[in-house]
Amino acid sequence: MTASSGHPTRSGLTRRQSLFGGLCLCCLGTAGLSPRAYAETFTMDEVGPGIFIRKGLIADADAQNLDAIANIGFIVGENGVLVTESGGSLADGQWLRSEIAKRTDKPITHVVLTHVHPDHAFGAGAFVADKPVFVGHAKLKEALDARGEFYRKRLIDLFGEEKTGPVVYPTMAVADTAEIDLGDRTLVFTAHGPAHTTSDLSMRDSKSGLLFPADLLFVERIPSLDGSLKGWLKELERIKATGAAQAVPGHGPVRVELAPAVADLTAYLTALRDETKAAIAKDVPIDKAVGLVAQGQQDKWKLFEHYNRRNVTVAYQELEWD
Amino acid sequence: MRPTLAFTLAFSAATLFAPLAHAAGASDTDQERNARWQEIAKSIFGDKTIESTDTLVKIEAPKRAEDAALVPITLSMPDREKIKSVSLIIDDNPAPYAAKFEFGPAADTRELKLRVRVNNYTDMHAVVETPDGKLYEAKQFVKASGGCSAPMGMSDEEAMKGMGDMRMKFAEAQPGKPVEATLMIRHPNFSGMQMNQVTRDFTPARYIDKVTVSAGDETVFTMTGDISIASNPVINFGFKPDGKAIKVAASDNQGGRWSHSFNAPSPTN
Ligand SMILES: [Zn+2]
Numbered sequence A: 001m002t003a004s005s006g007h008p009t010r011s012g013l014t015r016r017q018s019l020f021g022g023l024c025l026c027c028l029g030t031a032g033l034s035p036r037a038y039a040e041t042f043t044m045d046e047v048g049p050g051i052f053i054r055k056g057l058i059a060d061a062d063a064q065n066l067d068a069i070a071n072i073g074f075i076v077g078e079n080g081v082l083v084t085e086s087g088g089s090l091a092d093g094q095w096l097r098s099e100i101a102k103r104t105d106k107p108i109t110h111v112v113l114t115h116v117h118p119d120h121a122f123g124a125g126a127f128v129a130d131k132p133v134f135v136g137h138a139k140l141k142e143a144l145d146a147r148g149e150f151y152r153k154r155l156i157d158l159f160g161e162e163k164t165g166p167v168v169y170p171t172m173a174v175a176d177t178a179e180i181d182l183g184d185r186t187l188v189f190t191a192h193g194p195a196h197t198t199s200d201l202s203m204r205d206s207k208s209g210l211l212f213p214a215d216l217l218f219v220e221r222i223p224s225l226d227g228s229l230k231g232w233l234k235e236l237e238r239i240k241a242t243g244a245a246q247a248v249p250g251h252g253p254v255r256v257e258l259a260p261a262v263a264d265l266t267a268y269l270t271a272l273r274d275e276t277k278a279a280i281a282k283d284v285p286i287d288k289a290v291g292l293v294a295q296g297q298q299d300k301w302k303l304f305e306h307y308n309r310r311n312v313t314v315a316y317q318e319l320e321w322d
Numbered sequence B: 001m002r003p004t005l006a007f008t009l010a011f012s013a014a015t016l017f018a019p020l021a022h023a024a025g026a027s028d029t030d031q032e033r034n035a036r037w038q039e040i041a042k043s044i045f046g047d048k049t050i051e052s053t054d055t056l057v058k059i060e061a062p063k064r065a066e067d068a069a070l071v072p073i074t075l076s077m078p079d080r081e082k083i084k085s086v087s088l089i090i091d092d093n094p095a096p097y098a099a100k101f102e103f104g105p106a107a108d109t110r111e112l113k114l115r116v117r118v119n120n121y122t123d124m125h126a127v128v129e130t131p132d133g134k135l136y137e138a139k140q141f142v143k144a145s146g147g148c149s150a151p152m153g154m155s156d157e158e159a160m161k162g163m164g165d166m167r168m169k170f171a172e173a174q175p176g177k178p179v180e181a182t183l184m185i186r187h188p189n190f191s192g193m194q195m196n197q198v199t200r201d202f203t204p205a206r207y208i209d210k211v212t213v214s215a216g217d218e219t220v221f222t223m224t225g226d227i228s229i230a231s232n233p234v235i236n237f238g239f240k241p242d243g244k245a246i247k248v249a250a251s252d253n254q255g256g257r258w259s260h261s262f263n264a265p266s267p268t269n
């Protein structure tokens, strides 16, 4: 059977790839690169002792970028390597695994699944053969049950099954807090209430003091609301209360001062909450509210337009029943 | 004979995957879309001719939906006297016939809003029936995908909490004028296409199939609904208050029955 007639996914992919490639030259600046070569243009930054992070693209997942849009990386401990975020696709995870191999021979003992979103979860397939402990929020299994296949199909539509990979489940569930000892450093985990999603897990490294709030902290890229707006504002208080000075956000620069970053995010979420509430109180329907709420935040975030309208839609549904 | 919504459902079940097979719904030609609409229209309205209109009914929808599982739609029907009912059809949804509103004497049809799921790049049609039985259609193209199969943000169990709870909000009333109202119903409106991976099964369709709103003794509207209505249905409508209570009776396809009564707003003097 020839590839062209016998493999619909693949031929569809090729067609779409060229389509996306053509469309995306302007915004991504990656003309002519194959997806693989494209992934290889990423670099790892050492943001702390033995802590390496790759900055995700500020873009949506597409055929070209293989969903490499989140900040992913790893921490090298005395006894092994902990993957802080696995990547947005099997291909993204494989690239991360090769970056680890370039820097250490230590075994990969832990992979953190910070929450249910595909840009953070689908790299996990690249580490299954290492038999690490997959660490996740106690609610992550349920969330993956409901959405894992749905996300997988969407990624397959973009870049095919081979590069997408399987849905990987946590083998260690954190309901409240937990610790992982890597020998010379300990990682302390906190399972959060509904916020960015319903399965947000944050982590603190004892050696560097760095906080890893994952997508509880967006910088530069507009936050996406998929859990609870009121809950997120509440959990940000807990993030502040950690007293950490610096953090590795889920999106944006690989290392930031925590306080101003939390303040910026809080300002956006507060505007979203207060202005949505005001719209509901004034009987402004959802279709009008999406164009009015939080417009004062427009210049402060990349990808604002689309995601803000979506966030208002989510916030409106949460707040209209109050 | 006018085919009922149930009839249309049978039709759409048979063609359940036809629209999905059009993976590239975005690239369909106008001709293909039109052919599909002709087929759907025939299944719903039989051989009756449907004239197009840009006055009797207008559809307003986002050109590109932010959230395919919640696409807000506004139907404007300025001439109350000429409207007996309106049907909303989302051509490329697995069950295209999204809703039908039959208006009663207490209705004000100028603006009707509801929230729907959209599964594909699709034409949407609003078809109004006039009191003399004629049909008129308006059309709008919407870009969205995956709305029917999009998982809920919570477990099925959680999504069913408070099922049947209702709220109604009224805009400020002026003496002698129709009043705008917002009806909210807690109900997951499971589409039957949302998969639960534990059981490798789909959560069975469970959706609001009928809502009747009346003001005192007069009907405002009866809505026949389907899986294309978004979860936690919200309907904005207009009615002519007569000072008596507003009653809502809702049912779903699994035998759920709920009714609530709301105090009508009294005109402020
Ligand atoms: Zn993310």
Ligand SMILES: [Zn+2]
Binding pocket: A115, A117, A196, A215
């Ligand atoms: Zn996320």
